[in-house]
Every structure is written in C-alpha cells, then in structure tokens.
Amino acid sequence: MEKLTVHGLTVRETEVGEYDKIITLVTMEQGLLSIMGKGVKSLKSKNMAACQPFCYSTFTLRRSGKYYYIVESELSQCFYGLRTDLDKMALAAYLCDVCADSSVEGSADPALLRLTLNALYALSEKDLDLRLLKAAFEFKCACETGFQPQLEGCGMCGCDATDTMYLDIMNGRILCRSCKDQAKQEAEAAAPDSDGTAQYYMFLTFGVLSAMRFVASAPVNRFLSFSLEEDDVHLFAKACEKYLLHHIEHSFSTLSFYKSLLL
Numbered sequence: 001m002e003k004l005t006v007h008g009l010t011v012r013e014t015e016v017g018e019y020d021k022i023i024t025l026v027t028m029e030q031g032l033l034s035i036m037g038k039g040v041k042s043l044k045s046k047n048m049a050a051c052q053p054f055c056y057s058t059f060t061l062r063r064s065g066k067y068y069y070i071v072e073s074e075l076s077q078c079f080y081g082l083r084t085d086l087d088k089m090a091l092a093a094y095l096c097d098v099c100a101d102s103s104v105e106g107s108a109d110p111a112l113l114r115l116t117l118n119a120l121y122a123l124s125e126k127d128l129d130l131r132l133l134k135a136a137f138e139f140k141c142a143c144e145t146g147f148q149p150q151l152e153g154c155g156m157c158g159c160d161a162t163d164t165m166y167l168d169i170m171n172g173r174i175l176c177r178s179c180k181d182q183a184k185q186e187a188e189a190a191a192p193d194s195d196g197t198a199q200y201y202m203f204l205t206f207g208v209l210s211a212m213r214f215v216a217s218a219p220v221n222r223f224l225s226f227s228l229e230e231d232d233v234h235l236f237a238k239a240c241e242k243y244l245l246h247h248i249e250h251s252f253s254t255l256s257f258y259k260s261l262l263l
C-alpha cells in the first residue's frame with residue numbers, strides 16, 4: 001500500500017455527502033494535492049481540525065484507487081486570528097486561492113508555500129495594513145513564480161531616473177518616461193486596433209519603486225518588513241494587483257468578495 005507523508009496547507013474543500021470532503025492541499029513535498037477526507041465533517045473525526053480551511057498540518061496518507069485517504073493528521077498551525085475577523089478571513093481566502101492557482105500537482109514549490117504561510121501568519125497575528133500585506137504578497141508571488149520584473153534601471157536605455165519610472169506590466173521591466181513613450185508608440189503602431197495599451201504602463205513614485213525592489217529581493221520570511229507613505233499605498237496596491245493578475249491571466253471570485261467588503 002502506497003503511503004505518503006506531507007506537510008500541507010488546506011486551500012480548498014469540496015463537500016462530498018454528509019460527512020466527507022475532498023480537500024485540496026498545497027504541500028511542501030508534492031505541490032498541489034487533492035485528498036479524500038473520509039468522515040472529516042463529523043465532530044468525532046480525529047482529522048477534523050487538520051482539514052479546516054487555512055490550517056497547516058502534517059498528513060500521513062494512504063493511496064487507494066483514485067484518492068489518497070488520511071491515515072492520521074497533526075495540526076501545526078491554524079492561524080486562529082483569521083477566524084475572528086471577516087476582512088482577514090476573506091483576504092486569507094484570496095491568498096490561498098492565489099497560492100493554489102500558482103501551484104502545480106506533483107511539483108513542489110516550498111518558497112511559494114512558505115511565502116503564503118508567512119503572509120497568513122502576519123495576517124492572523126499582526127496588526128499590519130491589509131492593503132500593504134495583500135500587495136506585497138501579490139508582488140512577491142509574481143516574483144517567486146517566474147515573473148520577477150527587472151527593476152534596476154530603465155529596461156530600454158539603462159538610465160536610473162528613479163523619480164520618473166513606469167512599470168511596464170506586460171514586459172516585466174521599468175522604463176523611464178521617454179522610453180515608455182517610445183515603447184507605447186511602437187506597440188500602438190504594431191497593433192493599431194488594440195486599445196488600452198496605456199494601462200499597462202504604471203507610473204511609480206520613488207517610494208513605490210523602492211518598496212517593489214525591497215519585496216522582490218527580500219527573503220520570504222522578511223518580505224513584509226517595510227513601510228510606505230500613505231500617499232504611495234494606493235499606487236503600490238494597484239500596481240501589485242495588476243501585475244500579478246496580468247501574469248496569472250484571470251481574476252478570482254475571492255478577490256471580488258474581499259473587495260466587496262471594503263466598499
């Protein structure tokens with residue numbers, strides 16, 4: 001009988017009948033992994049706690065036919081603070097969705113999972129600005145999954161005019177104003193019928209660019225250790241969300257729900 005031990009974060013669940021759930025984990029060892037939680041909806045189940053959303057646990061699994069079943073589980077971290085605050089819980093659901101979407105079955109990405117666990121921990125235990133936490137997670141997630149933009153100097157001429165830089169979202173680089181104008185003209189000439197190219201260049205203040213440089217280069221356990229002037233927070237949040245969603249190529253219902261709470 002094939003046995004497997006994994007450390008995994010519960011990111012999604014699908015109810016099956018009265019007592020069972022199919023649980024989607026993002027694991028350190030196997031990337032995305034769906035398992036059958038037999039009886040875990042019952043209060044009597046010893047595996048109930050580990051199968052709750054946003055819980056990080058160790059699972060011993062046994063393969064039988066199509067599914068892995070839980071032999072035993074041990075809860076490591078439940079991020080209790082998320083359960084007492086609707087905004088935090090909604091944001092956690094979005095972070096988990098992004099993590100799941102960026103994970104691949106059978107392919108471990110420990111840095112992405114650690115990033116998500118660190119973000120959930122900060123969300124649960126610390127009193128951080130949720131706009132900054134969300135944005136930094138989005139940007140770091142893009143960086144960790146192969147879309148780290150080139151942020152050192154203008155991606156066309158190499159200059160370092162840090163107070164007049166634009167983020168070129170499609171091409172993952174920053175551009176100075178004149179190179180941005182030139183790139184935009186060339187893009188419009190190449191595809192005259194396309195509209196909305198302008199939105200793919202976002203002006204960055206020096207503060208926002210510095211924050212992006214910090215987040216891109218920081219280790220995953222330190223990526224939230226920065227602050228930003230209030231005037232820059234909105235711009236940073238907008239740029240990071242746009243950057244991640246452009247590269248993921250779709251939005252998330254959990255993101256729409258989180259935003260609806262802020263209205």
Ligand SMILES: [Zn+2]
Pocket residue numbers: 154155156157158159175176177178179180
């Ligand atoms: Zn330039």
